[in-house]
Amino acid sequence: MFDLAMPLAWKYVDDIQRLFALLPVPKQVQQVDKAPKKPSSSSLEDDFERFNVYAPWVRHLEFWTCLYYPKHRELDRIRHYSMEHTVLPNLRYISVTTELGFVKMSVIMPFISPSLVGFRLGPISYEPIPELSESEFSLLLTALCDKRCRMKYLSVPASRSLGVASSGTADPDDSRGGQKNRAGRLFKDVLPTMGPLAGLTISSNILEHDGLRMIGSWRALERFEIVGASNGQNDDFAFPQLDESAFPFLEHLGLYRLSGATIFDIVQNVPSLVGGLTSIKILPLSSDYLSEDVSPPIGLKLLPILVKRCPRLQSLWLRVCDAKYLVHRTPVSALDALMDLPLQSLFLEGIHLVECTNVPKHLAKIFPALGHLGLPDHRLSFVDLRTVRDQMPQLGSLSIGLDAGSLSDVKIDYEDPGRHPQYPLRVLEARFRKQGLHEERCPDTPRSYTFQQVSLFVRYLSSLWPDVQLLEQQVTAAETNSEIPGCMTKFFNDQLAMLSRHSCDSVLKCDDTAVLDEENWKLCEQKHRIKQ
Structure with a gap:
């Protein structure tokens, strides 16, 4: 009965307070010396005796937006214990749905385990997209490398900001391009130690041409997502010339917070990236939709290009306009361009379909196999x-x-x-x-x-x-x-x-x-x- 109940109760943990609650309440000891004392090995073993009954069953650890923050004494015990022990020896996935910052990052770091195969900062469905600072990004990648994690899935969008842990001393190479190069070099150096990934979400400002070519050579890669900078400064992002054999088994591509022109160029001019896709998700930069002057929006202009470049597409998620600024009145006939695709899932944001008295009937006619429909606006x-x-x-x-x-x-x-x-x-x-x-x-x-x-x-x-x-x-x-x-x-x-x-x-x-x-x-x- 124990072996049946434990996986059900502890396989998925979405509240780390459950883990800290397994530690005994610290005894109140009057301390003469004000300097903090490191717990002894024997006391740590005693503290974690009950914890270690449950820890081996945890496979997925989730950190929600309202992240419980443990007391300093609790966190210190976990940190000290993690220096000589693996806290969650069978942990496979960590997912985070909040902005981190170094205070919250310090809670996550002790739980990183050599058994880890997936780390996800997201999910990426709607704005704002959570992201790491460059320093947080470096700290996380270094920890994954030190633990020799053989990652399969990595989702770590990162901004150009250095974060609170930056040294404060000026770096001679502190230009925007220099920051990008440092992060890009670290990314390129660390990833080979983790093994070819099956899924990767990364920021455009981290990607360099050499890194993109390396990613394109991974035969295991099935999902690839690129996130533009939150301040919209993505003008220098472009794909290098790729071999025809690049991205051989890529199934899903996500393009987020890039300009419409950049997305159009990728879909039109990087055939090895998009040719075999069965799923694509495109959420362009919101500033592209500040007026109705863009008519039709570039999202609608993409539709015939997607049909031509991605003939196997079964799932399409496209933000035509950002509904915070504009809902585009779109003739339903504009979707006829997609009828040659074997679509099973269609999600179109920022449009209101017009010039049709029975929209569901028209959609059923052109998309007979559709199982999932999204027209939220x-x-x-x-x-x-x-x-x-x-x-x-x-x-x-x-x-x-x-x-x-x-x-x-x-x-x-x-x-x-x-x-x-x-x-x-x-x-x-x-x-x-x-x-x-x-x-x-x-x-x-x-x-x-x-x-x-x-x-x-x-x-x-x-x-x-x-x-x-x-x-x-x-x-x-x-x-x-x-x-x-x-x-x-x-x-x-x-x-x-x-x-x-x-x-x-x-x-x-x-x-x-x-x-x-x-x-x-x-x-x-x-x-x-x-x-x-």
Whole structure:
């Protein structure tokens, strides 16, 4: 039973406080000497006796935005112990979803283990993209090298800033180009010691031509993502001349925060990089969308080029415009250029499709195999969701803009016991925004719903897709469901899950479907107000 329970409880740890809680509470000893004393080896072994029962089971360690910071005494014990022992001997992955800084980096460093195969700073879905300073980047790479980690996946976007650990003394080569060269040389020197990677996310200001050629020679590389500088200074980034054999097995390419012109040049002129892709994700520099003068946006001009250069593309994520500045009114016929691709997943940000009376029907016609659709800035009414369901019954996930005020147009039979045909859609990402330049959050959103509206909202979604759940992401800066606070999203999903179970019960009575509780909804609203 122990061997069955431990992997379930400790394989994935998303709160390091659980680990520090395994250490005994330090005894309060009156210290005559003010100088801090290093713990003895025997006392450390005793301290970690209980810790080491659980530590071997940990495979994935996650650091969220609200990073627990241990007390100095706790952290000192972990640091001293890590000098002679591997703290988590079977750790495979570390992922971080927050800006680090050296204070937080000091919490992570003791847990780096020789067994580590993946380190991810991200995820990269929405702005802002977390990144390391150059000094943090150097510290992390050095630690991975010292521990002889045989990495397979490395995601470490880095900025040009030196961070708080820089020496303060001027370097003769302290120009912007010099900084780039130092980071690039370190990157190029350290990576061969880790072995060819299967996945790499790196900043454009770290990449030099020699480094790019080395990366292109890796036969194991399947995923490659390039992140531009947060200040937009990427003018000097360009790919070198590559052999036709470069990037032989690359499947996914991500291009983030680069200018539209740079992205266009890469897709058009680096065939060995893009020719074999099955997935591409492009989030250009936001400053490209400050006015409507760019018509059509360069993102739309990319579509026929992608079809020509990436004929095997199955997944396309493209930010046509940044919705914070502009939602481009795009004729639905512009997407016809993609119909020759074997697309299974399509996500287009910053567009509102026009010149079509039935957008779902048109999309179903040109993308018959589509299983995942994202049009987060194309706003529909709640009634339109039924059309999406009927025209695209094969969808497994949907991201769409919704008019929260249109819920009043929905009609539902409350006497229906809730048994509905099954559809594969499991995930719905609902966005609620005003339409127009400089998008603002819509004042009428599910957070302002009455209990009766909440009941209608949940039952209607369940009647369309009995197994649906609202997308819930723990990324604070994401626009994802930003108008539905996390506690409310959980409340909605709990009710949707209950309705799903009821839908499968053939002997269910109508009265038994009253799963919503007005008192619980009021508690949920109160919890959200307290957080604010």
